[in-house]
Amino acid sequence: MRIAQVAPLWERVPPPGYGGIELVVGHLTDELVKRGYEVTLFASGDSETLAELKSVVPRALRLDPSIEEPAVYELLQLGLVNDMAKEFDLIHFHTGLTALPLIPMLKTSVVQTLHGSFTPDNYKIFDRYSNLSYISISEAQRRGAPHLNYLSTIYNGIKIEDYPYQAQPENPPYLAFLGRICRDKGPHKAIAIAHATGLPLKMGGKVDKVDREFYEQEIAPQIDGKHIQYLGELYHREKCQLLANAAVTLFPITWSEPFGLVMTESMCTGTPVVAMNLGSVSEVIAHQKTGWICSSLEEMIAAVPKAMQLDRRQCREYVEQFFSSAKMVDDYEATYRQAIEEKIVLNGKLPNPIRAMP
Numbered sequence: 001m002r003i004a005q006v007a008p009l010w011e012r013v014p015p016p017g018y019g020g021i022e023l024v025v026g027h028l029t030d031e032l033v034k035r036g037y038e039v040t041l042f043a044s045g046d047s048e049t050l051a052e053l054k055s056v057v058p059r060a061l062r063l064d065p066s067i068e069e070p071a072v073y074e075l076l077q078l079g080l081v082n083d084m085a086k087e088f089d090l091i092h093f094h095t096g097l098t099a100l101p102l103i104p105m106l107k108t109s110v111v112q113t114l115h116g117s118f119t120p121d122n123y124k125i126f127d128r129y130s131n132l133s134y135i136s137i138s139e140a141q142r143r144g145a146p147h148l149n150y151l152s153t154i155y156n157g158i159k160i161e162d163y164p165y166q167a168q169p170e171n172p173p174y175l176a177f178l179g180r181i182c183r184d185k186g187p188h189k190a191i192a193i194a195h196a197t198g199l200p201l202k203m204g205g206k207v208d209k210v211d212r213e214f215y216e217q218e219i220a221p222q223i224d225g226k227h228i229q230y231l232g233e234l235y236h237r238e239k240c241q242l243l244a245n246a247a248v249t250l251f252p253i254t255w256s257e258p259f260g261l262v263m264t265e266s267m268c269t270g271t272p273v274v275a276m277n278l279g280s281v282s283e284v285i286a287h288q289k290t291g292w293i294c295s296s297l298e299e300m301i302a303a304v305p306k307a308m309q310l311d312r313r314q315c316r317e318y319v320e321q322f323f324s325s326a327k328m329v330d331d332y333e334a335t336y337r338q339a340i341e342e343k344i345v346l347n348g349k350l351p352n353p354i355r356a357m358p
Contacts, residue, residue, distance in 0.1 A: 109343040118144030138280035157328030166244035176246035186252035206233035244269035251275035270312035
């Protein structure tokens with residue numbers, strides 16, 4: 001099978017630090033190559049991959065301050081994909097809404113993984129193209145647009161071997177927060193939990209331009225370098241150390257997170273997660289086994305000492321069973337076959353298997 005993977009251009013594949021979509025695309029692409037598929041990755045030119053790389057930009061857009069209109073390069077990428085479409089048996093988009101108008105014109109089988117959430121604005125275009133073939137990353141994600149043509153739900157997977165297991169947390173204990181420093185991710189709530197529990201908090205994550213005011217007004221004044229530490233944007237090894245050595249990872253989101261890769265990354269190192277029950281949280285955490293699912297800030301504060309008593313080995317084994325990159329690719333392989341079969345049926349090359357049944 002000849003497969004095209006189309007990634008966003010904002011970050012490279014895989015990302016050096018923060019970037020959930022690009023990390024997943026990287027794992028998926030390389031594993032498909034290892035399984036013998038001919039894979040072409042459309043991504044930024046600085047991406048690192050086992051596949052053949054095609055790009056319209058030399059490096060991730062976020063690293064180039066001279067670029068004022070990223071949409072131009074996204075459209076150039078779509079043009080390149082369109083030019084090469086006949087070379088593939090299947091094209092897999094990870095680019096959100098930008099590819100939707102192009103997809104109906106392609107004769108190649110196409111699937112699109114939805115990595116974000118639905119808003120009143122983007123819902124309008126997804127509704128317009130509701131009959132395309134979509135893959136959700138959680139059942140919770142589907143609630144924003146339940147009528148779309150979903151082929152499957154496939155949870156994001158991580159490479160287990162990339163996350164060293166830590167049987168015991170660092171002593172004295174601390175809390176960890178990892179994610180973009182923005183209101184949606186709840187770093188301000190993580191700080192409140194740290195103050196309430198008396199445990200120090202170590203935070204890692206990038207600050208985008210759009211979130212700079214939030215950081216400077218609500219986060220920076222509380223950073224003292226001792227009880228509340230901000231470590232900046234972290235590379236993979238630093239991220240693993242932060243999570244693995246923590247007693248508990250906090251996930252105090254304030255929005256309906258479609259997946260939340262940080263939860264699986266933390267549990268994979270052995271560190272349980274205390275999270276707000278929004279979005280996919282109840283699908284990712286095993287309540288009172290690998291973490292604590294809470295409905296309020298007060299519940300999160302009360303759950304921290306309970307979560308510290310959980311079996312860290314069980315956290316690791318849970319991720320190995322349900323959220324490995326190998327399982328993710330197994331699921332994508334099955335969905336690819338389904339998408340190609342359905343495309344053939346629609347093109348009239350095979351009898352419809354549903355109508356052919358007695």
